Amino acid sequence: GTVDPDALMTNAAGHPGDVLLLSKPLGTGVVANALKRGEVDAAALGAATESMRRLNDQASAAAIRAGVRCATDVTGFGLLGHLHSLAVASRCAAEIDAPALPLLPGVLELIGRELVPGGTRRNLRFAADWTDWQPGVRNDLRIVAADAQTSGGLLLAAPAEAAAQLVAEASTPLTVIGRLKA
Numbered sequence: 001g002t003v004d005p006d007a008l009m010t011n012a013a014g015h016p017g018d019v020l021l022l023s024k025p026l027g028t029g030v031v032a033n034a035l036k037r038g039e040v041d042a043a044a045l046g047a048a049t050e051s052m053r054r055l056n057d058q059a060s061a062a063a064i065r066a067g068v069r070c071a072t073d074v075t076g077f078g079l080l081g082h083l084h085s086l087a088v089a090s091r092c093a094a095e096i097d098a099p100a101l102p103l104l105p106g107v108l109e110l111i112g113r114e115l116v117p118g119g120t121r122r123n124l125r126f127a128a129d130w131t132d133w134q135p136g137v138r139n140d141l142r143i144v145a146a147d148a149q150t151s152g153g154l155l156l157a158a159p160a161e162a163a164a165q166l167v168a169e170a171s172t173p174l175t176v177i178g179r180l181k182a
Helices: 028-036 042-053 057-065 078-089 107-112 118-127 139-146 160-169
Strands: 019-022 070-073 093-096 154-158 175-181
Touching: 019 160, 028 042, 028 107, 028 118, 057 154, 057 160, 070 078, 078 093, 078 118, 078 139, 078 154, 107 139, 118 139, 154 160
Parallel strands: none
Antiparallel strands: 019 154, 019 175, 070 154, 093 175
16 A cells, blocks of 8 residues: 555654643443353443444545644553653653543443453552552543453644644544644
8 A cells, every 4th residue: 555654643753731622421341251151241331332343444544634644543452551641752751631632431330340351450550560540530531541352543643733623523422632742
């Protein structure tokens, strides 16, 4: 295939002050684990299935139109792992607003029932060396930030103006979750 070099997005193009956006809710790993154990309700399963079936093409196209140059997908290493890779590659630090994270319905309740996959727990332990949690960030939000995603969303880092354009004009939901820092 060919790529337009003027529209190329990499995980190394972020800058301090860029806004972090996420294109899909978190929690597919937890829901899939609950399904394996026969402990997920129809609403949570339906929402997870819809999220996993939705492609990232609309979010990607909107990001290209807005001039975004920094992106990665959120998959097996969870949001924390992929955000760490993006921040390191971009030579930045990152700050997320844990209560702002978009979540699948019912995922916090499933976490509360200890239906957390082993991979998610390993991701959280791995992230401990480079993650500083503010006091008061609930453990269930820490877990979902590390949840290994199946068909996860895009994590975008965009200048504030481009981020505002994305949120206003994208045909798929985009959630502001934080920012890159020096």
